[in-house]
Amino acid sequence: MSPRDVVITGMGIVSSLGEGADAHWQALTAKTPAPVLDRQRFAPYAIHPLPEIEWGQQIPRRGDQRQMETWQRLGTYAAGLALDDAGLKGDESLCASMDMVVAAGGGERDETVDEAILAASLERADHDILLNEKLTTELRPTLFLAQLSNLLAGNISIVHKVTGSSRTFMGEEGAGVSAMETAAARIRAGQSSHLLVGGAFQTEHSDMLLAYELAGFLHRDDWKPVWQRAGAEGGGVVTGSGAAFLVLETREHAEKRGRTAYAAMGPVVSRRSRRRSEPLAQGIAEMLDRLALPQTPLLTLSGASGAHEATAAELEALGSYENLALRGFSTLTGHMKEAQFPFAVALAALAVHHGSPYPAFDETREAAFDGSLDAVLATAVGYHRYEGMGLVTRA
């Protein structure tokens, strides 16, 4: 134990299963956890939609809510939950000195304007002029700010007064991995005493599905658990809206303010495997080696997306360790892109905190677990690139 150990003292998580640590624990430890799905709205793609959220609970000013679209609202809301949970909400001095790393993609485009341009583009050839005409007259000026990646962090600063520092990482799952890895490294090195880290993903927008489907990554037709999509129609990914923010601090900082931690953040490792020239399973195995895992049975919260190649490689690599008991949470939440790794870490921390495991999320593929909860593994292997994992341990 060291005063600079990284401990997790707050979490704000939202998914189709509900909001908050308790709601997720209840939903995920139910006898047979069941996914919440919307199969109609974006058919033939199923998605895991956001639950009903009373935004005003964490974003009291309506003016602030209006300045954001759902993605930013979701992240700002989850960040508020995390701060509340850590007992930091409204603590002006600690928020003003708090650092922040946000994993972000882009915000929502105006679908009405875009569709008007698409329709008009079939009628005329001067597309550049068409763009100028429509975009100069129909775009809402403030929409740009709702689309900018770093404005999720910006809104968290405005709404929750977190202003020590503000950095936004981009790059799908890898952004979430780097955010967690950098946050933990800064705390361990004494570069930060307390830090807010996380991400949000709002899938209920055609552009968010488009970005996956340009490479055919989305699963189609009948929904299946994440490990059972190989050979099915489409690319295997079912997306979900969700967010995960964590408050990390040094053990010393948490103890000084009398907070009990959920868990400690152990080592986090990341990788850029050359997937076209090297077997991805080997790359994932190399990360597992670096983590020096315990030999005893180990609960593993896998962020596997369902993408065929990446998911098969992760199964192969993790499967070669007989002591790992997988829980593919995307079966229940869907794939949350930038938020995927922070979410995996949050679920791992909850299991450590409760000292009890999650039941199988897919009884046909996941084994029962009755081992120790002193440590839990969390993974996020990108559907297309970048990989990461980390060990969450008892605080």
Added chain:
Amino acid sequence: MKTTDSFGRPVIAVTGMGVVTSLGQGRTENWDALINGRSGIHPITRFPTDHMATTISGMVDFLPSSTEGASVHTYQLADLAAAEAVEQSGLPQGDLGGPLFLAAPPVELDWHHRLALYARSQTHNGNTSLIEAAREAHAMELFEESQFGTIADRLAERYGTRGLPITLSTACASGATAIQLGTEAIRRGECDRALAIGSDGSATAEALIRFSLLSALTTQNDVPEKASRPFSKDRSGFVLAEGAGALVLESLESALARGADVLGIIRGCGEKADDFHRTRSKPDGSPAIGAVRAALSDAGMAEDEIEYINAHGTSTPENDKMEHLSLSTVFGDRMKTLPISSNKSMIGHTLSAAGAVEAVFSLMTMREGVIPPTINYDTPDPAIELDVVPNAKRQAQVSSVLSNSFGFGGQNTCLVMTKEPV
């Protein structure tokens, strides 16, 4: 030579620099233009400007990628800057041996590609059909264009950087944040060196329109090279621009051990977020003041040790006023005589790249002993009393520079650079 700073941390040397802006490709072309007060701002030719209030920019139009969309162009700009930086560092081109930190604009599927996909769709039923067309097209290049991790992945492959590359955005402070992240990683002892790049090739029609709708851009189109006039009374907005800056950061110990030329030192970095408004800064300037002070404190330096300021100086009414207020608060009366100039008077605002591009120019200012001017300074703003090095370069021995970067979303990041390690 001592290779740790007063806090016992590794001293961070710069051993390679590369830059591309509308002024040209490479350090030499850029520096020549910069000290001669030449502007790179020119009429937009990349796309028609019908219906647009602003028709000028500092786009980089001389590259093959200039018309290939934001993602490809941002990659090429970054690649050219990185190649020059790595070459100067003397490190092997394909084996940097440290992590990559890339400041880059958020990406989206380019409109031209969006419309081309739609034209191929069977049903023409709006976005639903676009997704169907995407599925049929198997267009991996379009997919890569929509992924935020693509550019860094390609750069990491090309330059042999280690680990998962970080792509970041802190809006117009991004370039400085990339340098800060590299500095912090070396200080943590994670690596001996890092490649920090700021690149922005995102000047599309839609980007121009978006900034225009926020009233951020100048509309003084008539004489493009006169449009960017930081700190002048008649400044009226920034000029959208493109470019890239790259720095090889290295622990001084590692640089000396391999006999590399030390081009300058990243002495300190500071930041402070603003919680006031999405685009405007807190009226008392306290976040920017906090960022400057944090950078000085991180550098272990006092205010009076700064000899020149490379301004954020966007030429918007708001920024220049607030930057003056903040600096005056930190530096007091000395601010009236402390030289400060804005490279943006000549290159425009290179957005995600600005912090890195301007760090390169700040380091060159110290090495060359010449301060680039703030051009177009014809009508001083009486409310902003500054020595902006007006209109003509100045010979001066400069041993320390403060470089400011401020951005939408309350981003404030400052760098302190010195010529010598101690």
